[in-house]
Amino acid sequence: KQEVTQIPAALSVPEGENLVLNCSFTDSAIYNLQWFRQDPGKGLTSLLLIQSSQREQTSGRLNASLDKSSGRSTLYIAASQPGDSATYLCAVAGANSKLTFGKGITLSVRP
């Protein structure tokens, strides 16, 4: 059974810092990995999707990498801003596009 782990559960950084959020998964037989952002009381917003054959994806200040063989992904956020404060979840897709989610990392960026 696939398990997805995100550690730490919470992170607080000063504004302007570059930071890395980690995600690990136990079964490397995945179709893709997706990073989401969730604001309190809201739904999930897709940030980046990396196909299993890809190594990384970039969107603006965000860069996500995938090392399928070691079961790891990282989300790099450059020059963090207070508006980046949210919970970040990673999820891996197996058969039938079923996603297995991590519990998320709650990020707080201090002005």
Added chain:
Amino acid sequence: DGGITQSPKYLFRKEGQNVTLSCEQNLNHDAMYWYRQDPGQGLRLIYYSQIVNDFQKGDIAEGYSVSREKKESFPLTVTSAQKNPTAFYLCASTTAGGLYNEQFFGPGTRLTVL
């Protein structure tokens, strides 16, 4: 605007009542999903449907039921058999098949049992 809508935003249920959560999408997606989110537990899959008139149980289907009579609609009924239904419910959709299967989520429904 294409997207996923969920209603209501907040729902209160009395003990022993069945309630139905609505999920509609106009993205022309084939597959739809229901997840439950509890504090500190992440998202768990309740039911999913890859095609109209067909659906499968997820990891925590007990006490829930669904239907998929139309491509754009996937309502979830929380029955009285669900012992702890208070949670945040999220609906999602994606194109079925292929490698590019990014999931898109609705805004959620928060269900509270009184």
